[in-house]
Amino acid sequence: MGDAAGPGAPELREICRAEDPARIEDLLRRVGVFSAEEIAIGRELVEERLQRGAASGYEFRFADRGSDIGGSLGGYCCFGPIPLTQGAWDLYWIAVDPAARGQGIGRALIDALHEAAANEGCRAIYIDTSSRPDYAPAHRLYAAAGYRVAARLTDFYAPGDDKLIFTRAIYIAAG
Amino acid sequence: MGDAAGPGAPELREICRAEDPARIEDLLRRVGVFSAEEIAIGRELVEERLQRGAASGYEFRFADRGSDIGGSLGGYCCFGPIPLTQGAWDLYWIAVDPAARGQGIGRALIDALHEAAANEGCRAIYIDTSSRPDYAPAHRLYAAAGYRVAARLTDFYAPGDDKLIFTRAIYIAAG
Numbered sequence: 637m638g639d640a641a642g643p644g645a646p647e648l649r650e651i652c653r654a655e656d657p658a659r660i661e662d663l664l665r666r667v668g669v670f671s672a673e674e675i676a677i678g679r680e681l682v683e684e685r686l687q688r689g690a691a692s693g694y695e696f697r698f699a700d701r702g703s704d705i706g707g708s709l710g711g712y713c714c715f716g717p718i719p720l721t722q723g724a725w726d727l728y729w730i731a732v733d734p735a736a737r738g739q740g741i742g743r744a745l746i747d748a749l750h751e752a753a754a755n756e757g758c759r760a761i762y763i764d765t766s767s768r769p770d771y772a773p774a775h776r777l778y779a780a781a782g783y784r785v786a787a788r789l790t791d792f793y794a795p796g797d798d799k800l801i802f803t804r805a806i807y808i809a810a811g
Numbered sequence: 812m813g814d815a816a817g818p819g820a821p822e823l824r825e826i827c828r829a830e831d832p833a834r835i836e837d838l839l840r841r842v843g844v845f846s847a848e849e850i851a852i853g854r855e856l857v858e859e860r861l862q863r864g865a866a867s868g869y870e871f872r873f874a875d876r877g878s879d880i881g882g883s884l885g886g887y888c889c890f891g892p893i894p895l896t897q898g899a900w901d902l903y904w905i906a907v908d909p910a911a912r913g914q915g916i917g918r919a920l921i922d923a924l925h926e927a928a929a930n931e932g933c934r935a936i937y938i939d940t941s942s943r944p945d946y947a948p949a950h951r952l953y954a955a956a957g958y959r960v961a962a963r964l965t966d967f968y969a970p971g972d973d974k975l976i977f978t979r980a981i982y983i984a985a986g
Contacts, residue, residue: 674895720849722969787962794897801964
């Protein structure tokens with residue numbers, strides 16, 4: 637990919653650990669925009685990955701804060717192929733600790749997604765997100781990473797809260 | 812609802828029975844447009860309803876062919892509230908036996924969906940579907956029932972196979 641985050645980018649971890657469900661729940665609470673139902677679903681996805689492995693269809697990337705095993709997450713993302721499609725992927729979740737903004741974590745997570753996508757036959761990535769103003773930092777991250785809004789479903793989540801579907805094509809490197 | 816299917820409409824059944832997973836699989840094969848993966852998912856939804864009841868989030872309506880318990884399905888649909896939304900519902904599946912077309916089964920299923928939606932606090936219904944020509948009978952059914960295309964995701968399912976998102980508002984009767 638020509639848009640790597642560069643030498644200062646944080647190192648990411650791919651393997652899920654038993655402590656990640658609790659860490660993800662903790663991170664999603666700190667982000668502040670997610671409801672209790674959303675946080676529960678975010679936690680369930682990593683639990684399913686721990687139980688079912690790659691068959692879950694969910695891949696993760698984690699930005700650990702510090703190297704100690706008791707540390708917290710600076711951010712993470714969860715993505716994978718969308719069932720019933722040929723090569724469409726969904727970025728199900730991405731979250732960065734508000735206290736860790738500006739360190740390139742969000743962009744490093746997106747770059748890791750794009751690298752996996754290009755290597756694993758993904759044609760295009762989709763991101764479903766809310767139009768609410770508190771999602772503006774996420775929207776800016778998506779736009780900076782080459783995503784455009786492909787669709788808006790007015791009042792989808794609630795009156796006044798639209799669903800935006802961002803998308804970006806993935807170009808698979810000739811081998 | 813002002814758009815009831817009328818006195819000639821087929822009677823529908825709401826309660827799922829143990830034989831429905833096999834009947835749904837049989838019906839989806841007869842329809843001819845669904846892949847093996849899609850048929851497996853269609854079957855899983857009714858299995859989840861049988862296991863978890865209303866907590867599954869899936870409601871069903873069945874058009875039984877004949878009154879004998881060994882009979883096949885003339886059609887069915889599966890719908891329910893979309894997680895993380897306030898009052899948005901998804902029509903996950905609707906299928907009518909090609910040999911039973913023109914008997915008002917599709918419209919009766921849609922009318923039953925709209926009746927449940929109006930009674931259970933649904934604001935709007937969404938239907939994700941393929942743009943492929945073999946889905947044209949379904950698209951005509953949705954248009955006749957008041958749905959419009961809210962979004963098109965080009966090449967979503969596969970190159971040349973777009974996702975269409977149909978939607979219709981539900982007006983809850985003052986009560």
